[in-house]
Amino acid sequence: MVFFKRELSPVEIFERALKDKQATRQKLTERLIVAERALDEKRVVAERLAKAGASNGQLDRAEAKMQVVEQKAKALRASVAECDDQMVLAERALADAVAQRDRDRAANEIESVATAIEQAVPRFEIGAAALVDAVTRGRAALSEANRFAADVDDIRREVLSAAELICWELRAAATRARAGNINVALLAPPEAKLLPAPETDRQMIYTLNPLTWREGDEVKRVAAFTMAALPKTLLPLALAHQHVDYLNARRVQTLIHVHGSGQQQAEPMPDDPALVDLDALGVQAEESPRADVA
Known part of the structure; x- marks a missing residue:
């Protein structure tokens, strides 16, 4: 029977490397202790011979033996110092691997929340549609029931839009968490002004x-590089002039990583020269065909 070895994680690899370095240092330290003891003994012998007035040949042999042991001890000290430097690098690599593992776990948990929301949205939409159908199915539907059905449908659309927003926020937060620069603001609940009416x-x-448009008596203004709920009546015009793009566009994903979702950005001032008036843009688009016809 063939047994397949489990692939080690980065943390396990660096842990094993650190343990190997620690074991190597322990062996070198033990050898160094033995060498230093031998060196002390050789020094004592050489000193004793010198004090006893030994011959030059005896002193030369004693010094030669002492130098051999001294060179061995010196080499072992250098090996221990080099091993210490390698252990510092191994400990640093292990700490980085542990931090990345923790970031990956946090990012996976955030992404699991977004996935759970996306899986629950269709069930919510089906339930809301079933409720509306149950209210409006009868022939003698009352005005109160019709209003209730309209309210349910409005809430359905609002929840779907909010779910789409929070899923993109969560996935952006997961990407930042995995990279190690998570923005806490991404996890904040979406502001009410970004939810559709x-x-x-x-x-x-x-x-x-930066965009501006009017909804009745209210003037809406949104900064650049911001997630916003734009009326669908203005969407084709804004897309055609490259003032907005869909959330799943590749360049939008890059811009979110660079600028964030923009929820913390201040609303642009009315006199901002870069502010694009979508209503005025729509008027110009309507007047252009008339001028061509004329």
């Missing part, structure tokens, strides 16, 4: 320029 059908997008 019940009466307006919206699409979550990523802005490439």
